[in-house]
Amino acid sequence: MAARIEHLVTSGTFALDGGVWDVDNNVWIVGDDEEAVVVDAAHDAQAILAALGGRTLRAIVCTHAHNDHIDAAPELAEATGAPVLLHPDDLPLWKLTHPDRTPDGELADGQTVTVAGTALTVLHTPGHAPGAVCLYAPELGTVFTGDTLFAGGPGATGRSFSHFPTIVDSIRERLLTLPPETVVRTGHGDSTTVGAEAPHLDEWVKRGH
Template sequence: MSGARIEHLVTSGTFSLDGGTWDVDNNVWIVGDDTEVIVVDAAHDADAIARAVGDRRLTAVVCTHAHNDHIDAAPALAALTGAPVLLHPDDLPLWKQTHPDREPDGELADGQVVTVAGVDLTVLHTPGHAPGAVCLYAPALSALFSGDTLFAGGPGATGRSYSHFPTIVDSIRERLLTLPGDTVVHTGHGDTTTVGTEAPHLQEWIDRGF
């Protein structure tokens, strides 16, 4: 069995879009072992994330989507560690709002596999909260890293630019709720949940229009 594990860091900052700014706490997920790791969503504080990584090799900074609160520290973390920043290309318009002079280093694609410490994480393209939103599924860890696509209690917000409620519902129904019910959902904000906990509420979300 791999020695890979999931580590959790909470960083604080602001989310800005469509002329508004809000204070937010973000979950940063570090996946790997004592030798190498990836970071899922480099939010707000590159130095704090780099300290959590320590002397391990950071092989990639994976962005679940390009809202500023999930990517604001990505270039600085890349500069500190030499790790590439990976993003689905459909989110480049959002990325450029935050980092107009610095492109991501590589693209994420549906079905792509990111491997770290002997664990495969499959990229699932789950648009709706953002056009290029992705989740990462690691069956060996019974883990899904959902970004802002799925939270404890429902879908991510779809009330702002580049988002679409019917699309996020389709993404969750077709890509996430089909996973094993005991899969732990590690979210972009707030508490973890499981696929089995959220699945029965799909119709409620649709009826409420979330």
């Protein structure tokens, strides 16, 4: 059975630079009836466990280390034995949330995470966070972008560890070069496609998010 994509929305708070915001996060589960990986273990480990339904969890992949994307990762890892994987450039952010527990493995540009015979290729896309990554699954016609690219523009770059010119370069060079029909599955809100977002790059640059 080919891998499928399942979607869960969990709710909690995002905290950085002294501010706290209520947020809804997209949790993506990629796999088949036997095994899966989770992209961003946000807020509610028990809800994610319920969605997994006893399948073997191969990995917990973090698109970046803002607390709202990783707060449930240690609990989910403890419950399943799955490793938590994070790009090392995001360790300073990780430690703000989990000072006493490090990730179990590193993500690197070009690395592949395979589940149910389907490869997810790691694209290092800094800007929203230094170690932000996207996961491209050509067989599924999709890219999981975390908070790098949303329906309507780049992720926020107004807080610590972020940089607007860098996120624009990441999107231009790593995401908008993917096939236009590629579905963009985001960290918050609705999905979009590469083709729908590509024409608006110059507008984003002028707005300067």
